[in-house]
Amino acid sequence: MNTATHLRTSLADAITADGELADPAWRDAAASVPRELFTGSYFEPVPGGNETRYRPVRPGDDGWLPGIYTDRTLVTQLDGRVRADEVTGDEPVADSPSSSSTLPSLVLRMWRQLEAEDGQRVLEIGTGTGYSAALGAHRLGDARITSIEYDPVVAASAASALAAAGYAPRLIVGDGLRGDPDGGPYDRLVATCAVRHIPLPWLHQVVPGGKILVTLSGWSYASGLALLTVTGPGTATGRFLPGHTSFMIARPHDRPPRPTLTLLPGEERATRIDPAVVGTWTGSWVAQLAVPAAERMGEGAAQILWDVSTGSQARTAPAPGGGWTVVQRGPVRLWDRVEEAIAAWQAAGEPHQEGFGISVSAERQRVWVGAEDGPGWDLPV
Structure with missing residues (x-):
């Protein structure tokens, strides 16, 4: 049946x-x-x-x-x-x-990881189809859920579906990265799109002690899911969670249009790491932290990094006698930065993202390995 x-x-x-x-x-x-x-x-x-x-x-x-x-x-x-x-x-x-x-098990897992409780107000960034907002409204009540959608066509479809299903959360059409300055404060914030950095308005719209659950991603499309606790207006700290979570990046945070890639000659040397490591889930995440303006392509030993902002390039290939080589050109030595980051991660025991944390303030957003004073990288703000 x-x-x-x-x-x-x-x-x-x-x-x-x-x-x-x-x-x-x-x-x-x-x-x-x-x-x-x-x-x-x-x-x-x-x-x-x-x-x-x-x-x-x-x-x-x-x-x-x-x-x-x-x-x-x-x-x-x-x-x-x-x-x-x-x-x-x-x-x-x-x-x-x-x-x-998004697959239902992930939506429900994120609601559980958000630790939303009865009586709390939740701001959802990215209404999408409205399915997640409906689950939240069913569990917590319509009056406790506000959801923001950037795309007006998508938002209209979600509003119609929510009404047809019998739910009436508060819906906003607008830029979710600005949050909801007129509707706060909120106890919880959950994002169903990925961002390159934590939008500062969110940190002022969630109460101190409140939680933010968000996927951090970038122009190489590596991802990590972080649960942050707001420590004060404009500040937060948190850890990345187990598992493998990815979302489409928020459109204002997506990479700018670029011309067709043309590989150009440059300086060649032997690499100090196996290029295939940046094709793994966490290895690609570390590489993206090291060169956040770069897009990554390729697989295995043949990796290509292209800095969207400067045109810098790096490409790796197997060496005839064993090992691998890298060719780099442009003002940013992309592979040098990736090697340094991968070496620091490997020295820390190559933890999955759950071994990483994040600290956020108005001046700086930093992802680190192990402890806050451990190796780390600034997010592009």
Whole structure:
């Protein structure tokens, strides 16, 4: 029986079995909120070729409803403008994802990690489809949830879905990086988009002792999920959490447009690290901290770094006699900085992101390894 109620209950049971829903109230939210109202049509990735292409899946199509109640992220918009229900025909399209419905287990895990309690007010950055806001409203009450969406088309769709599902949180269309200066203070803030640094308005809109849960990312698209405690107006400290969490980066924080990459000659030398390490989850994170204005491409021994702001380049390759070489050019020696950062991380025992912390003030935002006085890197503010 593939009715929505049955599929929704089965998904809630599966997430509970995985240990994400220890709180019965969140399990009830997962079993009650109709995800199909929030996703509607969505895109399926089509394998093959050099670029990912997407096929629209619409209500009534084979697999539409079971797909919605599979624990996965569903792409709902491409290129900041194309929605699945607007695509004519069934031919795949090749734009980049710009909005999505995050896999339910991650949404619920983040609500749990946020440590939101009865009576607290929560500010959500990135309404998206509205599914996360609906879960929060079900658990904490409509009056306790405010959600901000940057894209007015996405926001309108979420508002309609929330109303259809019977929820009425406070919704704002605007720049979530500015927060909600007229609606605070808040006890909790959760971001369903990634940022390059913590927006300072958030630190003034969450009460001292309040929590901020946010994914830090960058132009190389490495990610780490951090839980911060606000220590005072404009200041916070926190730790990164276990697991592997990634979100689309907030559009104002995304890299600027760039021309097609042309690899140019430069100075060549042997590398001091295996380039493949920057292709691992935490290795790529460390490399991004070291060169936050760079975009990373390639895999394995063949890595390419391109500094978006200066045009500096670094590219690695296997050396004929063993080991690897790097060619660098431009005012920023990208690979030198990456080697230094990777060496510091390796000396600390190569911890996953849960071994990292973050300190934030109006003057500086710093990510560090181990302890606050350990090796660290400033975020681009």
